[in-house]
Amino acid sequence: MTENQLTTELAERRVRFQVDESVYDLDVIMGSAYLFLDRCYVFLDRVGDRRVQVVLRTRGAASEEELGALAGQFANELLNQALRKQIGEANGRLREYIMARALFSADGPSTIDRLLAELDAEEMASDDLDIPVPWEKPPGA
Amino acid sequence: MPEPLTLRFHKSLYDGEAVRKAAVRFGALGTVQVADGGGDWLVTAVPLRESIRERLGDELGNHALFESILARKGMST
Numbered sequence: 125m126t127e128n129q130l131t132t133e134l135a136e137r138r139v140r141f142q143v144d145e146s147v148y149d150l151d152v153i154m155g156s157a158y159l160f161l162d163r164c165y166v167f168l169d170r171v172g173d174r175r176v177q178v179v180l181r182t183r184g185a186a187s188e189e190e191l192g193a194l195a196g197q198f199a200n201e202l203l204n205q206a207l208r209k210q211i212g213e214a215n216g217r218l219r220e221y222i223m224a225r226a227l228f229s230a231d232g233p234s235t236i237d238r239l240l241a242e243l244d245a246e247e248m249a250s251d252d253l254d255i256p257v258p259w260e261k262p263p264g265a
Numbered sequence: 266m267p268e269p270l271t272l273r274f275h276k277s278l279y280d281g282e283a284v285r286k287a288a289v290r291f292g293a294l295g296t297v298q299v300a301d302g303g304g305d306w307l308v309t310a311v312p313l314r315e316s317i318r319e320r321l322g323d324e325l326g327n328h329a330l331f332e333s334i335l336a337r338k339g340m341s342t
Contacts (some may be wrong), residue, residue, distance in 0.1 A: 150278075151337070158334045165323040166330055170275040181323060 132195045138181045139191040141198075145174035148202045152209060153178070156201040164194065267295075267315040270322050272308040274329055279306055282341070283332030291325045 133140045143153055153176055157166045165181040180194050274284050281299075284306040288297040295312040310325065312318045335341055 154334045154337060157330060161327050161331055165327050167326050168275070168278045168330065169273075170277050176278065 130195055130199045132192060134188050134191050137184075137186055137191075138179060139195045140177060140179045141195055142171060143176045143178060143202065145176060148206055149209075150176070152202055152205040155205040155209075156198055159201055160198060267312045267318055270310045270312065270318055272310070272322055272326060273302065274306040274308065274326075276304055276306060278333065279329055280333040280336040281306055283336050284308060284329045286332050287325050287329040290328055291321060294321050297325070 130141055145153070153168070157168060157178070160166050160180065164183060167179040167181070169177045169179070171177040178198065180191075180198060182191070182194070186194070281301075285299050288299045288308055288310075291297055291310070294317060295310050297308065297310045300307045300309070308325065308329075310321055312321045332341070
């Protein structure tokens, strides 16, 4: 694609255009191609450094308008797939951040610290040996 | 005898195993061979009947792409 628009070449039952991999990476191109496999025949070819040629061939007869529309839909799908990938990556980072915060929270004692504190408290509360200590005697006893 | 059909699949886009799987799958419709053509996988197919020549190339191409996409995602059939 050049000059901000889809440049297509039409032939009988076939539309051909190029995609710049510096704009849409190969995963995005492949993801879009995958969604068109049940609608038409899809052929990819490398026509230059970081340039992929896409050929869409309809299963039956198609007018020039239909072929142009098919190419346009593919271009829209490229944008859609690119956005989905971007959101997936952004959400991935967010998920990692939330997990990190949950595991290594600096806002309070960790789970282990809390459990140790509870154990200490229980031990202090129940002294089974009942050893008398002078500082606990009531005054005058 | 129908004319042979040659398809070229660039190695940076099509997985070799995927192309071979497609060739095996459509082997029932003719004689299909895969060769290493340097930067491309070259598929030569001689269809059983001339009437299916074009369709064989189209379907084989779609299948090779489908398998290649699955291979990229680590989901081979």
